[in-house]
Amino acid sequence: MTASRSVRQIMATTDVHSALGAGDLLLGHLHQSRADNLLVDCGDFFEGTGYYRLGQGALEREILLGLYDVIAPGNHGWPHYFEPVLHRRTVCANTVDTASGNSLFRRLRIVEVAGRRTAVTGVIGLQAFDSIPVGQRSGHRATDPVQALRELMLAHHHEVDSWVLLSHSGFEEDLKLAEACPFLDAIFAGHCPQPAHGPCPRRQHRRPQGPRTRRRLRHRGARFRRLGRTYSPVPRLRRGRSTGPAARAGLLAGPHGHGRGPAG
Numbered sequence: 001m002t003a004s005r006s007v008r009q010i011m012a013t014t015d016v017h018s019a020l021g022a023g024d025l026l027l028g029h030l031h032q033s034r035a036d037n038l039l040v041d042c043g044d045f046f047e048g049t050g051y052y053r054l055g056q057g058a059l060e061r062e063i064l065l066g067l068y069d070v071i072a073p074g075n076h077g078w079p080h081y082f083e084p085v086l087h088r089r090t091v092c093a094n095t096v097d098t099a100s101g102n103s104l105f106r107r108l109r110i111v112e113v114a115g116r117r118t119a120v121t122g123v124i125g126l127q128a129f130d131s132i133p134v135g136q137r138s139g140h141r142a143t144d145p146v147q148a149l150r151e152l153m154l155a156h157h158h159e160v161d162s163w164v165l166l167s168h169s170g171f172e173e174d175l176k177l178a179e180a181c182p183f184l185d186a187i188f189a190g191h192c193p194q195p196a197h198g199p200c201p202r203r204q205h206r207r208p209q210g211p212r213t214r215r216r217l218r219h220r221g222a223r224f225r226r227l228g229r230t231y232s233p234v235p236r237l238r239r240g241r242s243t244g245p246a247a248r249a250g251l252l253a254g255p256h257g258h259g260r261g262p263a264g
Contacts, residue, residue, distance in 0.1 A: 002038065002069060008114045010164060011037040014190035017048030017076065018060055030067050038113055039067055040120065042190030043074025043128075043168035052077075061086065070109050072122030072166035074190060075132045081105070091122040091166065094148035095129070098141045107152055116161040121152060123177075125169030128191045145169065146180045153183050164188070 011033050020026075030039060045064060046057050057080050064071060064086060071089050073081040081090045082104075092105040108121040129142035145167075153163065163183055167174050168190040178187055 002111055005034070006036060007038045007112065008036045009038070010040060010113060010120075010186075010188075012040045012042060012166070012188040013045075014042035014168075014188065015044045015074070015192065016041070016060075017044055018046060018052035018057075019049055020051050020059065020063075021049075023063075027063065027067070034067060038069050038111055038120070040166055040188065041068055041071045042122070042166045042188050043072045043124065044076040044190060045071070045074070046077025046080050048076065064089070069111070070120050070122075070166070072168055072190070073105065073124055074168045075124070075128045078132045078136045091120060092124060093121050093152050094123045094143045094145045096141050096143060098139050104140060108156065110156075110160055113162070113164075117159065118162045118164055119152075119156060119160040120164045120166065121149070122166040123148065123169060125167070125173050125191060127170070127173075128168050145173075145177060149177070149181045149184070153181070157183070166190070 011030070013030075033039070041064065046052055046060050051059055057077065060077075061080065061083070068089065070091055071081075071086070073090055073092055073095070080086060087105065090105045091108055092103075093107045095104040096102060097104060105122075108119045110117055110119050112118065123145040124142060125145065126142055129137065149165070162185045165177070165181075165184050165187045167177065167187055169177065171189045171192045174187050174189040178184060
């Protein structure tokens with residue numbers, strides 16, 4: 001996945017919803033950033049515009065396969081994450097087959113970020129899962145994200161230095177996840193209809209979320225550097241205007257409060 005690249009930070013998108021009107025600028029930036037970034041998506045890359053209605057996800061699929069390393073499923077476009085080529089890149093720790101209890105997706109990927117073995121996992125919130133059309137989620141079940149993440153940590157804590165979560169739960173739910181799972185070094189929050197956006201520091205955690213206030217995120221960079229973290233928002237694509245749901249943030253974590261060195 002990243003064998004030919006030296007990855008030093010993570011760049012995430014979420015809730016793109018097929019908003020590819022400025023795709024040439026966004027994709028150009030992602031392509032350039034791929035050289036030293038782990039590119040991840042937190043779900044809902046599909047559905048929402050004419051691009052999807054006309055192409056039925058073909059363009060979105062090509063973008064995910066061509067640029068992204070790890071993706072988490074969202075409630076929109078749920079069936080696409082079971083397509084074999086996308087399924088291999090999808091992580092989710094809390095969805096299982098109802099009959100067998102087996103995980104629907106790979107539960108985590110371990111990648112080296114800035115010289116640290118970093119576990120990248122994902123969850124989908126129970127409300128988000130319940131909003132998937134019943135016919136699409138037949139035979140599937142979502143479990144408690146906190147319990148799933150704790151079990152995952154116990155099974156793999158000896159293998160990794162840092163934990164990164166791609167969450168499709170909503171920002172308020174992710175605040176609760178951060179409190180319940182203090183081993184998480186960073187949470188990228190998707191499924192975020194709330195008006196508040198931007199990184200939220202709370203008990204040594206960073207939860208970059210939302211797309212719409214890129215200016216605020218950019219101006220906080222110096223503070224993150226003083227804390228040992230470099231926060232790298234995707235640049236605005238048009239001067240003086242937000243790009244809507246196209247781009248989110250990336251980070252290279254540094255020393256943190258758990259005493260384990262830089263987080264991934």
